[in-house]
Amino acid sequence: MDIANETDTMAASFDLVARQDQAEKDISVLRSDVDEVKARIDKIGRAAARPAIEGAAKDSPEVKGFVDGYLRRGSETELKSISGMVQSEGGFAVPREIDAMIASELKEISPIRQLAQVVQVGSAGYRKLVTTGGTRSGWVSETSARLETEAPEFAEIAPPAGELYANPAASQGMLDDAGFDLEGWLANEIAMEFARAEGSAFVNGSGANQPLGFLSSPTSMAGDAVRPFGSVQYIGSGDANGFSTNPESGLIDLVHTMKAGHRQGASWLMNSSTLSEVRKLKTSDGAFLWQPGLVEGQPDRLLGYPVVEVEDMPDVAAGTFPIAFGNFKAGYLVTERSATQILRDPFTNKPFVHFYATKRVGGQVLDSAAIKLLKIEA
Template sequence: MDMIPENTPLAESFDIVARQDEADAAIAGLRTDMDDVKSRLERVSRAAARPALAGGASDTMDSPEVKGFVDGYLRRGSETQVKSISGSVAKDGGYAVPREIDALIARELKEISPIRDLAQVVQVGSAGYRKLVSTGGTASGWVGEIAGRPETDTPEFAEIAPPTGELYANPAASQAMLDDTAFDLEGWLASEIAMEFARAEGAAFVGGNGVNQPLGFLSSPVSTASDALRPFKTLQYIGSGDDAGFDANPEARLIDLVHTMKAGHRQGASWVMNSSTLSMVRKLKTADGAFLWQPGLVEGQPDRLLGYPVVEAEDMPDVAAGAFPIAFGNFKAGYLIAERSATTILRDPFTNKPFVHFYATKRVGGQVLDSAAIKLLKIES
């Protein structure tokens, strides 16, 4: 409060004090209003960063199911509350996360894992998944309006059963973090789980051996034979012309690789390679000195090679004799990822006190679906 001059009359002094009190009260009220607005803006910002799901207001991160799971089970370990809400318990322990949190994990996975973003992903309700694929096409023919319809040849089918394994992550948080209501537990947990899942997935979708994990496309059989002569599930490759990388005419090799693929599959095809290979490819030039590499002209637009987008996948091998460092394919048609739709989480506050671990698991499988849709470049040995 400002000091009142000594010669100020008593009545005027009381009036000054009253006005000062009113000003202080107004300032305090403004501060309270500002804090309230700031809190609301933070809640809106957190909500805007989460995936939008159809189904109405109950399908938000503030729904009773999500709040019961996060505040009841994840923060405090209350199993009674989460059982009464979802009742979804995996036989190997843990609770299936609400679909809002699962969607948040899936969105993070798609942003981090390059092959998942390219491939065909199907959700399954059990560990096994099988799909029949026609290998010879369906026979047909032309007839007149009143002519007979002769029987056509029977189409040939093959069964696709992607090898699966249980993917797990085990992030930890201190109890003090969990007790802090301002701590965005569901966002942090989704990010941690997605990061670990994406690292393991990326390696398996590229080079997985199919034993308790997906069969990577580079682990599939390979051949130089064309589509008509190559066995089912066998990928075609062409040589680079040089055991140290590319020969004197790299453009021709890459163009040949593009045109080993049928025109229908080339719509939506991408190059896949790691950053080391990419650094070499960016330096390649045509005979007249022009770069093969075409940077994206607009922010968010992918860089291109021979007109097709380039995707960096660090699990692809480096350029070396006998390696397959570059893949060109329509992975939406060529590679299948099958996953059990629900991620399960087991809360473990005992193993590593004072930290609480969240053991998250998910069954994921993968395999080449159409070998005609993925082509490889081999560094000749």
């Protein structure tokens, strides 16, 4: 009996040791799995915290399908299968990454777009209410009767809009070249054409299927208090053919016809020909009115305000408005649909492939008190 008991005890001991060894092995494997999971989590965390590589958005399936599938080869089926895009009458909507490239180029090229208030709209018509008169106010004692508050006066702004288009072309050889930066080239070409057409319309647009330019808006010599809503105030230069013998006085008067609140952020607008004349103007003591930017990147200044060159402004001539002074962020409104559409056309002008791009853009003077003009007249 004693030998049998000892045998059972030894067997139980060996079994316990084996179980302990297995448990230690299981714990070791579990720790290894936990360490592996932690390493993966740390790797994901580091990747998430890492700054995005410039141009990485171009590798998205939507962009690759649009550029390689549709723009290079004209494959609508591949584009639809990758990104789910649906063609409309005007073509396919440009992916937002490429549309952002176009918008960035537009802002860099078009000076009015840099200065004006730009809003994105989702429909063809956009309307905005502008307050033209405030409510009644006054001083009274604690127990005195208050006069009834009058309703504020409003005017409606509905900027005229039109379809802006560009139609750049590329040869099939360019499209077949894998090293050709198609999206960059296309964004630059569209932005250049859009900026050229926009710049002209924002200044001189007729308002018929295009924006109404601020120089095409009604003008008046009356001050802000009595001038009709929507009309832009101007003052004369003092000379029927150019600047007077005392140009500093006229330019100072132009600045101070604007309210102090609008003068914060105001700029001069003129073309390079007018700027060449302005740079020669001197005060009575011989000092130049124009001051160059002292630091690289800072704009040149006239009477302390930045000068922006806008080539669509007219030259100095009798009856023209060659100089504008204004806070265009408050004074001019640009409306646009956010999506640019592109239609690929390989048939009209063989062997070239045209990319017909369209975008709806509108514009109008928002607050005429924020824009002042100098007219060449006696």
